Amino acid sequence: MSNLPEDLPECMVFLLGKAYQKAHGDFNKRLRPYGLTNMQHLVLEGLWYQPGMTATELSKLLILDKATLSGVLDRMTETGWIVKRPDPEDRRIQRIYPSEQANHLKPELISERQESNREILEHFSAEERILFKRLLRDMI
Amino acid sequence: MSNLPEDLPECMVFLLGKAYQKAHGDFNKRLRPYGLTNMQHLVLEGLWYQPGMTATELSKLLILDKATLSGVLDRMTETGWIVKRPDPEDRRIQRIYPSEQANHLKPELISERQESNREILEHFSAEERILFKRLLRDMI
DNA sequence: AAAAAATTGTTTGTATACAAAGGATTTAAA
DNA sequence: TTTAAATCCTTTGTATACAAACAATTTTTT
Numbered sequence: 001m002s003n004l005p006e007d008l009p010e011c012m013v014f015l016l017g018k019a020y021q022k023a024h025g026d027f028n029k030r031l032r033p034y035g036l037t038n039m040q041h042l043v044l045e046g047l048w049y050q051p052g053m054t055a056t057e058l059s060k061l062l063i064l065d066k067a068t069l070s071g072v073l074d075r076m077t078e079t080g081w082i083v084k085r086p087d088p089e090d091r092r093i094q095r096i097y098p099s100e101q102a103n104h105l106k107p108e109l110i111s112e113r114q115e116s117n118r119e120i121l122e123h124f125s126a127e128e129r130i131l132f133k134r135l136l137r138d139m140i
Numbered sequence: 141m142s143n144l145p146e147d148l149p150e151c152m153v154f155l156l157g158k159a160y161q162k163a164h165g166d167f168n169k170r171l172r173p174y175g176l177t178n179m180q181h182l183v184l185e186g187l188w189y190q191p192g193m194t195a196t197e198l199s200k201l202l203i204l205d206k207a208t209l210s211g212v213l214d215r216m217t218e219t220g221w222i223v224k225r226p227d228p229e230d231r232r233i234q235r236i237y238p239s240e241q242a243n244h245l246k247p248e249l250i251s252e253r254q255e256s257n258r259e260i261l262e263h264f265s266a267e268e269r270i271l272f273k274r275l276l277r278d279m280i
Numbered sequence: 281a282a283a284a285a286a287t288t289g290t291t292t293g294t295a296t297a298c299a300a301a302g303g304a305t306t307t308a309a310a
Numbered sequence: 311t312t313t314a315a316a317t318c319c320t321t322t323g324t325a326t327a328c329a330a331a332c333a334a335t336t337t338t339t340t
Contacts (some may be wrong), residue, residue, distance in 0.1 A: 012260045013163045015276035018203050020160040023153045063158050065298050070320055092305050092318040120152045135272045136155040205328050210290060232288040232335050
């Protein structure tokens with residue numbers, strides 16, 4: 001750490017990228033036993049928040065490109081984490097739900113994310129944590 | 141902004157991901173006229189810092205997987221941004237240099253990054269900027 | 281020096297990311 | 311109402327990301 005040459009540690013794109021890389025990588029490792037990825041976990045959280053969302057709604061909620069989401073949903077359907085059901089009123093739409101298996105693991109999976117968050121923030125004080133989140137939110 | 145459901149704005153993995161996504165996307169748009177990506181720009185900055193680095197050295201400097209870097213360097217060689225030369229002492233190694241064309245654009249490209257950084261930070265106070273960078277650095 | 285270990289870089293396979301274009305369907309306009 | 315516009319989602323193409331396995335080449339051990 002902190003052995004980077006002069007300028008890199010001043011570059012926000014670099015710093016944000018590497019901070020994300022670390023958080024993302026740690027969370028992915030934690031999720032590996034479940035056969036889930038960070039992004040797939042995020043989709044489940046979205047669907048637990050509001051089951052039956054369409055891909056477009058999910059895409060907006062998660063601030064994720066629809067083309068990317070399309071692939072993620074495909075894989076999650078194949079691996080049985082979600083279920084797609086056609087909307088009776090609009091044939092363009094498919095409504096998406098967490099599977100039984102996903103709901104069964106919900107408490108466990110949510111606590112994994114909380115644990116991951118705790119790990120990321122454990123080196124910071126209470127004030128720093130609040131400030132850090134605010135700074136990030138203000139960027140989005 | 142700030143219309144996300146309850147929990148997402150508390151999740152550091154999510155916040156870091158979206159903050160990075162934004163910074164990364166903005167910088168990529170700015171680089172598009174040059175035919176460069178964020179990552180390729182980063183490689184050039186590394187090589188300007190120390191020309192002749194090996195892929196392994198670059199990989200450590202940029203905290204980037206060697207397999208990923210391999211592909212990036214391939215594309216940059218094809219598009220003429222970098223040049224690879226064999227090391228006379230160790231036939232496993234290739235030393236990497238910025239091309240003439242890259243050096244020619246160096247001042248311009250560096251100021252693009254600076255401008256991008258300015259944009260990212262423009263909504264924050266001087267203290268917030270320093271703190272933000274420190275928090276990110278402490279995470280890496 | 282011959283065998284074992286380490287290093288360098290590539291390749292393969294899977295999973296994001298996003299731009300751009302396209303097919304199917306619904307809604308709005310003329 | 312039938313043409314145009316908008317919406318939903320997928321597909322294609324390019325570029326990261328990273329794990330795992332690999333070939334070529336040193337370096338270390340024995």
